[in-house]
Amino acid sequence: MTAPEKRIHELIDFVLDGSCTDKQRQEFAAILDEHPELIKGLASEVFVHSLLLWQREDITRDLSSLDKAQTVEKGSSALTAESRSESVDGLRRFTTWAIAAVLLIGGGFVFWQTRPQSNWQERAVAEIVDSDSVSWKDGSTALKQGDLVVPGRLRTEGGDFTMQFRSGPIVHVIGAVSMMVESDMLVHLDSGQATARVPHELKGFTIKTPVIDVIDQGTEFGVAIREDGFTDVVVFDGKVDLADHISNKIDPTRLVQGQAARVSRQGTMQRIMQVGRDQKGGWWTSDYPSSGVNVIQEVRDNIPPADGLDYFCYQISYHGLDEDVFAYVDDPHQWNGIDERGLPSFLRGADFVKTFNDYRYMEYFQMTVSLSQPANLYVFFDDRVPPPKWLTDQFEDTGENIGLDEGPWPARDKALRPDLPVYQNAVGAGNSIDNIFSVWQRRCDDTTPVVLGIMGEERQARAMYGIAATPLDVTSVSAKDHSILN
Structure with a gap:
């Protein structure tokens, strides 16, 4: 017997006696991922074991012992025939559950393959609604009839695909991935990256990882299992709860929109300072992208974590500046051209940073x-505030x-201040422009880091500045040139 076969048999015992841990389940799945040839023999062995157990005469003696054990002090009656029948049913239900657990953990191969294929549509919990250059690996037992997803395992070598779950969530998966789909509300992500968008009215959709459970509270969030063993979680909208498998914490850690955390194998969490996304939001990374993809490499601030609970995370949108893009991580405000001409042409398609509007009044920011690479670096600064010295010393107003x-205001703010003005986002250039920002430019002939400061000393109404950059060979144009072009 090979080492993988021996270990699989050891793990089966843990499952059948009810002591299997999440770590052992993950180990079981990993072995079967590497050795799918073991699944058929494994399933046959478990079924034979179950049938023999049911037919053993020892069961009758066990039930007889159970009768005696449950007989109370003198005057109590023994189990009735009805209760004995319920005990038999309970034992059978346990055995059936144990078999189902083994097969589901191992990829769901036999359980689903032995069902009539004409009913895949009824048994599907999700459907693949979009895909691009996906290379499926052997052992993808959850994929049926081309685009249906039933409980089981999905494994890819690359590409990306999008699943629409019957319960409502949409999950986008990119790159090499191994995941177990257990139901329309539960997915185990063993490796790779997945981004979920869940309807706000739906709560509880969960992506489990080897170290943390990410429990949705109506949101868009991303989960990535890193090669170094850490797990990254980013909340793009709404909120999630993180329940780790290691510590003794009773209450989960909550992350809200604009926050991100990296979780170690020991369950410790740290702030992720930034993530990058493509202009369509199809992929994201907490690492630096490959050369040539980006102009802005990194943004960092001097805000210390508050007792380890502050996980604010900047988002860099590569080539993403356009009409109606969100300006901030934490507020639903959008950048737009001030009139029907739209954004200045030299800004379209620039890298830009979604900053934190909550930082606009910080005094030591x-x-x-x-x-x-060498670049044109831009700062969008609120005209309601006098430009600070760091801005006028380093940048030039383009005109x-x-x-x-x-x-819209957050519901909590509106509840506290019903007198607040009503704001709604509009679509398109020049529509619903509430405030004007001047575009300041700095020519950066090298990659020396640039330090930006606070909004100013005064406390008048304001919004946080924005940041954008284009390669140096994309030349800025003056206000006069812009008027001629338009």
Whole structure:
């Protein structure tokens, strides 16, 4: 018997006696991922074991012992025939559950393959609604009739695909991945990256990882299992609860929109300072992208974590600046052109940073921007505030403007201040522009980091500045040139 076969048999015993841990389940799945040839023999062995157990005469003696054990002090009656029948049913239900657990953990191969294939549509919990260059690996037992997903395992070598679950969530998977689909509300992600968008009215959709359970509370969030063993969790909208498998914490850690955390194998969590996304939001990374993809390499601030609970995370949108893009991580405000001409042409398609609007009144705030190449670096600064010295010393006002379309107030703010003005996002350039920002430019001939500062000393109404960058060979145009072009 090979070492993998021996270990599989050891793990079966843990499953059948009810002591299997999440770590052992993950080990079981990993072995079967590497050795799918073991599944058929494993399933046959478990079924034979079950049938023999049911037919053993020892069961009758066990039930007889159970009768005696449950007989109470003198005057109590023994188990009735009805209760004995219920005990037999309970034992059978346990055995059936144990078999189902083994087969589901191992990829669900036999359980689903032995069902009539004409009913895959009824048994599907999700459907693949989009895919691009996906290379499926052997052992993808959850994939049926091309695009149906039933409980089982999905494994890819690369590409990306999107699943629409029957319960409502949409999950986008990218790159090499191994995941177990258990139901329309539960997925085990063993390796790779998945981003889920869940309807706000639906709560409880969960992505389990080897170290943490990410439990949705109506949101868009991303989960990535890193090669170094850490797990990254990013919340793009709404909120999630994180329940780790290691510590003794009773209450889960909650992450809200704009927060991100990296979780170690020991369950410790740390802030992720930034993530990058493509302009369509199809993929994201907490690492630096490959050369040539980005202009903005990194943004960092001097805000210390508050007792380890502050997980604010900047988002860099590569080539993403366009009409109606969200300006901030934490507020639903959008950048737009100030009139029907739209954004200044030299800004379209620029890398830009979604900053934190909550930082606009910080007195000691400092941000450092690092570039991957020589670039034009831009700061969008609120015209309601006098430009601070760090801005006038390092940047030049282009004479161009960009508009901010403010979105709705958070429900908690509106409840506390019913007198607040009503804001709604509109679509398109020049629509619903609530505030004007001047576009300031700095020519960066090298990649020396640039340090930005606070909004100013005064406390008047304001919104946090924005940041964008283009390669140096994309030349800025003056206000006069812009008027001629338009």
